[in-house]
Amino acid sequence: MRISPVEAQNADKQIQTVYKSLREMYGTELNPLKVLAHRPQIMRAVMNLYGAIHQHSDSLSDELKELISLRIAQINACRDYCVPMHTYMLHKLGTNEEKIRALVRYATSDLFSESEKVALEYAERITVPSTMVTDGLFERLKAHYSDVDIVELTAVISTLNFWTKFIDALEVPLDDVFKQQPAAHV
Structure with missing residues (x-):
């Protein structure tokens, strides 16, 4: 630390x-x-x-928020804290291990719904500096989510990007409580 x-x-x-x-x-x-x-x-x-x-939302599931969080952690290489923490949280929510492990290839996996896929793609486009949110992606997002949902998704994505950068830059060690489940790695 x-x-x-x-x-x-x-x-x-x-x-x-x-x-x-x-x-x-x-x-x-x-x-x-x-x-x-x-x-x-x-x-x-x-x-x-x-x-x-992270308050319960009527339209965005806790599982989706954690899947997005884990995907951002994977992209930002926050392997020592964020990946194990969000893997733990997904296990706690009862998410299938196969789905957690398939997250890195969500776009081609049958384990993810179309709405999950577009939300995860949106998270990737916001997170990876060399990519951008295109009008086409935004239209696909609007086909699955309301304006309120999109604002919430964007806040989740932006906040998780803050946490991954903060934790990684300061080399914050993983808390023991999150070491109880295997991590889904990139």
């Missing part, structure tokens, strides 16, 4: 409250948030955004 984490005993009361919530949810404080705690106002803003995009 390139930046030392803010441990609970050194955190202010607001951060300690956040850590308590994390321990209740995950059984531990999460390493990326312990690093982000150096700037509490940024930590709170990022947590609010992450919480908002």
Whole structure:
């Protein structure tokens, strides 16, 4: 880890409250948030955004959001933290192992619906700098998703790109809780 984490005993009361919530949810404080705690106002803003995009949605499934998250982690080579974490989350949601392993070839896999395929392609186009979201892709996206859904998808994709870059740049180690399942690698 390139930046030392803010441990609970050194955190202010607001951060300690956040850590308590994390321990209740995950059984531990999460390493990326312990690093982000150096700037509490940024930590709170990022947590609010992450919480908002990961609230249950009527039209975007939690599984789709995690598949997108895992695909972004694979593309951005966030193998030491993000790939195992999102693999763990997909297992927790009950996603089939075969589908998780097929994610790198989703475009040709029968395990993914057309709406999942277009959402994953959209995530790739936003994530890979040399590609772009074409009008054709956007029209295909609109055939499956409402404007509200597309805004939510874009927020999920953008936020996950932030996390993969943050975690990778600072070499944040994987929390033990996410080491319980095999990771789906590129």
